[in-house]
Amino acid sequence: MTTATMLADRAVIRLSGDGVRDFLQGLVTNDVTGPLPVWAGLLTPQGKVLFDFIVWADGDDLLIDCEANQADALVRR
Numbered sequence: 815m816t817t818a819t820m821l822a823d824r825a826v827i828r829l830s831g832d833g834v835r836d837f838l839q840g841l842v843t844n845d846v847t848g849p850l851p852v853w854a855g856l857l858t859p860q861g862k863v864l865f866d867f868i869v870w871a872d873g874d875d876l877l878i879d880c881e882a883n884q885a886d887a888l889v890r891r
Contacts, residue, residue: 825885827878834876846876856891
């Protein structure tokens with residue numbers, strides 16, 4: 815029997831397109847070109863943490879699991 819759990823405080827952002835891993839690689843704190851999932855962050859130019867998240871692979875797409883209340887702000891960045 816499979817049971818699902820809803821995590822209302824989490825959101826998933828899908829990134830897709832040619833070179834999505836290479837694009838994200840230059841922006842986040844962990845290696846997204848290797849095995850996934852990985853925990854990573856997005857920092858200010860001064861090194862302060864803006865967001866932390868988990869990056870998952872879904873075929874050629876990447877999924878970012880982040881705090882639901884921060885998802886819109888992360889997408890804008």
